[in-house]
Amino acid sequence: MKHTNLAAKAIAFVLLLGGLSVAHSAAPPVDVRPMMVISASSADVATLDPDRATNFGDLGVVSEVFNGLVRLAPGSADPDRIEPDLATSWDASADKTVWTFRLRKGVQFHGGYGEMKADDVVYSVRRAADPKRSSFAADFAVVDKVEALDDYTVRFTLKHPSASFLGLVANYHGGSVVSQAAAERLGKKFGQSPIGTGPFAFSQLVTQQYVKLVANDAYFRGGPKLSGIMYRMILSDSARELAVTTNEIDLMGAKREQRWVEKARSRGMNVEIMDPAEFRTIFINRTIKPLDNLKVRQALAAAINVDEIVRYAGKDVADKGCSVVPNGYLGADCGDGGYAYDPTRARQLLAEAGFPNGVTLHSVVSNVSAQQPIMEIIQAQLARAGIKLEMEVVDHATYQAKSRANQSALVFYGAARFPTAGNWLREFYDSAASIGAPGAMSNFGHCSVADGDIRAAEVEPDPKRQLALWKQAQQKIHNDVCAIPLFGLKQVWVQSDRVKLGYQLKGALSLQPPVTELTTVSRDKP
Incomplete structure (x- = not known):
């Protein structure tokens, strides 16, 4: 009887080990993609609500989380280079007062908030036009009405033609499309827990320390080559310079002074000067x-x-x-x-x-x-x-x-x-x-x-x-x-030689070199 109990215990122990082994093998794989580290000249983030974000340090983060109906091509601040984003195509009436957009199908919001549809676009525009919820409400005064014709078609009727209408619905200053369900559920907390459709999703905010974004592998243009982006709050210019030279950060907001630019270049730094x-x-x-x-x-x-x-x-x-x-x-x-x-x-x-x-x-x-x-x-x-x-x-x-x-x-x-x-x-x-x-x-x-x-x-x-x-x-x-x-x-930025942006950088309305699904960072030793 004694031997039987010992045998039973031994069998149970083996089964336990087997169970642990199975549990361990089922654990999610470690994301081996690199994390990009960025530091602008900001001490903190004010808000990540795209309808409220106006500060230099906020705009770059917001630009990675959200999309507009259209966008300026990555690396460009040229309004003549507008291209499809959440909309696949659009057309306007002869008098340019009625604009119809056809949306991409299957685009998913971060955080399990479901598919982006026309009702979300309508909600986003009305939210951006509301002075109680938006810093850009006055820009939307030209919009008489916006309506969902079906799940994937949105129509704008303008009070009069507008030379900058496409800019209004671009991925900039109130043009971001937000999840209606998330915005209504989170309310005032939306600025600290933003939900968009961009290549990177919000993960964590630690006041005056960092903002962490993670890759959105369901991104409609394809999963990012980076595991995420870490925005570090380093206000000291000298501290940021040291961090970029030691490869602790990959992209640095720099002093916009000629003397600094010339000195940095003489030290071998890759200084990028861009519009706007x-x-x-x-x-x-x-x-x-x-x-x-x-x-x-x-x-x-x-x-x-x-x-x-x-x-x-x-x-x-x-x-x-x-x-x-x-x-x-x-x-x-x-x-x-x-x-x-x-x-x-x-x-x-x-x-x-x-x-x-x-x-x-x-x-x-x-x-x-x-x-x-x-x-x-x-x-x-x-x-x-x-x-x-x-x-x-x-x-x-x-x-x-x-x-x-x-x-x-x-x-x-x-x-x-x-x-x-x-x-x-x-x-x-x-x-x-x-x-x-x-x-x-x-x-x-x-x-x-x-x-x-x-x-x-x-x-x-x-x-x-x-x-x-x-x-x-x-x-x-x-x-x-x-x-x-x-x-x-x-705009003056220092880019590590390890960074490959994936496009030619000339400008960005977000005031930061865009990080796209194609951007990557080499962590191999030089």
Whole structure:
């Protein structure tokens, strides 16, 4: 009996080992694909909700998680290179007011939220057009209605033709398609747990440390060659540089300064300079006295030497502005040119305005390397004309908050938008977009002089007449000195030699080199 029990125990032990062996063999295989590590110059992520993401560090992450109906070709910021994304094809009515999109079949949302269908597109557009849920609602004012004709067909009816309509439904600024089920279920948590259809799915966010994305192997263009992407939050420029030289990170957001670019290249770094340039502008807040006086605004314009600023920024990374609309945008007009630098004339204008002893202004300035040094140059230039600029230097989030609370006389702001004059003028120079207005966007100067032309251009069906209206708007804004255009600052990234992007890099509206399903990183020792 004793031997029988021992035998039974031995048999049970063998069976147990066999069970463990079976369980072990059934474990999922380890993903041997490399993980790409990226670090932009961001301390944290504000939101990964595509209808709210506006910060530099957020846009790149969002671009990997979501798709639009159409997209700009990877590596391009050229609006003429729009191609199918979630839509396979589209057509427009003769008057360009009715657009019909046919959707891909079988596209799956991340996280088991099912197939993307026309109802999700309709929901996404209505969400992006809702000012309570979107930072880009004003862009969608042109849409009269959007409807699902069937599961795979969506029709837009516009209030009037729009030169930038396809840009509106591209994978950029409110054009992302979200899962209706996920957005409704997650509510305000959607920005920390985004659900899209892109090549990479959200996995984890650790505040001020990292965001982790994992490969979406069900991606409709094919599973990625990477296992995922790790976005590390490294605010220190020197720390990022060290990390890229030691192969701890593969793609690094770098200083957009000529001297840094030249030094980095001399050290053998693979520096990529790409479009779009973020257009730098000094907005003059006329709600703060004495900036309501035209002569004072004219004095400011005469006191700022843009050529000196561009020389500091550098020939490879900076492109001097010639209009309030960025260089290269459809409809940008340089007929009036920039403002002439003349500090003597600036002092004379101040005296004519009743300020023979000069004026003192208060400006909130971000401490980021792309802003503070430029504002220090401007501060010195203004001083030579009798204008004292008191700078309150704060972190970038505080600068954004205070600027949008009308606490800064001069607002230094840089941005890139879908490249048409209409988009830019509507956001930065229409009074409806003024800070504090119900439809507030980024009109920090409270400019209103060109409202009629900007709004008429929005509904003008004749392209030539539309261009003429945009030109008139720019002339009026120039003459009223609503702002002082400075320069376009291009994007600067350092790419490890181990990275193969899978396309030719010229630009990206997400301000980051796109990581696609074809991108890979070699982990072999050099």
